[in-house]
Each structure stands twice: as structure tokens, then as C-alpha cells.
Amino acid sequence: MAERRCGTAPPPADRTVHDRDWDTLDLDGHRHERTAFAEVDLTGATARGAVFRECTFRGVEFNTAELVDSAFLNCAFTRCSFFDASFTDCKLVGSVFDGGAFDLLKVDGGDWSLVGLPGADLRRASFTGVMMREVDLTGANCAGTTLHRVDLADAWLHGADLSRADLRGSDLSALDPLATTVRGALIDPEQAFTIAASLGLRLG
Incomplete structure (x- = not known):
């Protein structure tokens, strides 16, 4: 895991979501806290106003996902793929990325x-x-x-x-x-x- 420069590492997860096929899922308004997502397929998923707080993502596919006005606060991403994903006006304050693929990632606005x-x-x-x-x-x-x-x-x-x-x-x-x-x-x-x-x- 890459060293977290500021803040503390996410606490142990209270629940785990493993090996789910959530491609093209609509995540509008979803709220998740202290959740570990492992090998989840979010290819083509969309989200507006979703909030993930102190979550961990391991081997998650965000390819072609369209995320708008959503937040990933103090989260950790390990070996995740963001091919052609877009983040528009999203907040990722305090999050850390370890490995992963970012080809054609587009970030427009946000913090x-x-x-x-x-x-x-x-x-x-x-x-x-x-x-x-x-x-x-x-x-x-x-x-x-x-x-x-x-x-x-x-x-x-x-x-x-x-x-x-x-x-x-x-x-x-x-x-x-x-x-x-x-x-x-x-x-x-x-x-x-x-x-x-x-x-x-x-x-x-």
C-alpha cells in the first residue's frame, strides 16, 4: 500500500462486498462507509451524488464509469482500473492510489x-x-x-x-x-x- 501522506489509513471495514458484477449499475445517491470492495466490476456504472467514506477498493473495475458530484473521502484504491472513466466535480480528498491503470481517465473540476x-x-x-x-x-x-x-x-x-x-x-x-x-x-x-x-x- 502506498504511504498515506496526510491523515490516517482507512479503519478496518465493517463489511465487505466481494466479486460482484455491478457493471452499468446506477449508483445515484448511494452511501457507503467503512466498506471494502474487492474484485467488483463497476464498468460503465454511473453515479451522481454518491458518497464513499473511508472505504477500500481492491481490484475494482471503474472502466468507462461516469461519476458526477460524488465523493470518495479518505478512501484507498489498490490495483483498480480507471480506463476511460470520468470524474466530474467529484471530491476525493485524502484518498490514496496504489498501482492501477489510468489510461484515458478524465477529471473535470472537483477537489x-x-x-x-x-x-x-x-x-x-x-x-x-x-x-x-x-x-x-x-x-x-x-x-x-x-x-x-x-x-x-x-x-x-x-x-x-x-x-x-x-x-x-x-x-x-x-x-x-x-x-x-x-x-x-x-x-x-x-x-x-x-x-x-x-x-x-x-x-x-
């Missing part, structure tokens, strides 16, 4: 602050207009990732690969270009000033 994604392969994922304050992207592969208008204040970016990433409009105040790969990344002029200042450069 992913204090989320742990160390070492994650996010090369084909996109994040737009998301709050990701203090997110842990240590060693993450974000080469070519879209991180557009993302609040990355106080993010952990050491060892992350942001080469060719679209970083326009994002808060890069936590970026150390000497400890992060940024070759070919797309930034705007204001961000260039921020990075120059972090290197101690003066613009004439």
Missing part, C-alpha cells in the same frame, strides 16, 4: 487535495480545473498529461516526469525544475516567470 498518486502512470490522463493542493505525485509519470488550470499548490512533485505535459493555467509554485523533468512541457508566460523566480533568475 483532489491531499490525494496520494505516488508513482502513478498518468501519461494518458487529463485533469482540468481541479483543486489538487498538496497532492502527492512523487515519481509519477505525467509525460504528456493534461494538467490544465489545476491548483497544484504545495504539491509533492519530486521525481515526477512532466515532460510534454500541458500545464497551462496551473499553479506551479511548488515545482522545482531541478528535481522534476519538465522538458517540452507547455506553459504560459506567467508560469515562466514563476519558474524563473524559483531558479533565482532575474528578468530584465
Whole structure:
């Protein structure tokens, strides 16, 4: 399990949901707390206003799921698949991801602050207009990732690969270009000033 940067690990589950076929299930308004989901198929599931609090997900398939205005608070995801899944205005504060697949994952809006994604392969994922304050992207592969208008204040970016990433409009105040790969990344002029200042450069 990846180390949880902030907060505590989810407590032991009060109940377990194992090996269920919930593909295309409508999860609107579902409420789950301290529940462990193991090998559950949520392919194509939809959810609006669902809340999962202190839950664990192991080997769960979220492929092509469409999650809107839902919350996964202080949850843990281990070896889960998010192929072509979409999170719109969702809150994942304090959750942590260990392994898993994120190809074509789309995150639009919402709050992913204090989320742990160390070492994650996010090369084909996109994040737009998301709050990701203090997110842990240590060693993450974000080469070519879209991180557009993302609040990355106080993010952990050491060892992350942001080469060719679209970083326009994002808060890069936590970026150390000497400890992060940024070759070919797309930034705007204001961000260039921020990075120059972090290197101690003066613009004439």
C-alpha cells in the first residue's frame, strides 16, 4: 500500500462486498462507509451524488464509469482500473492510489487535495480545473498529461516526469525544475516567470 501522506489509513471495514458484477449499475445517491470492495466490476456504472467514506477498493473495475458530484473521502484504491472513466466535480480528498491503470481517465473540476498518486502512470490522463493542493505525485509519470488550470499548490512533485505535459493555467509554485523533468512541457508566460523566480533568475 502506498504511504498515506496526510491523515490516517482507512479503519478496518465493517463489511465487505466481494466479486460482484455491478457493471452499468446506477449508483445515484448511494452511501457507503467503512466498506471494502474487492474484485467488483463497476464498468460503465454511473453515479451522481454518491458518497464513499473511508472505504477500500481492491481490484475494482471503474472502466468507462461516469461519476458526477460524488465523493470518495479518505478512501484507498489498490490495483483498480480507471480506463476511460470520468470524474466530474467529484471530491476525493485524502484518498490514496496504489498501482492501477489510468489510461484515458478524465477529471473535470472537483477537489483532489491531499490525494496520494505516488508513482502513478498518468501519461494518458487529463485533469482540468481541479483543486489538487498538496497532492502527492512523487515519481509519477505525467509525460504528456493534461494538467490544465489545476491548483497544484504545495504539491509533492519530486521525481515526477512532466515532460510534454500541458500545464497551462496551473499553479506551479511548488515545482522545482531541478528535481522534476519538465522538458517540452507547455506553459504560459506567467508560469515562466514563476519558474524563473524559483531558479533565482532575474528578468530584465
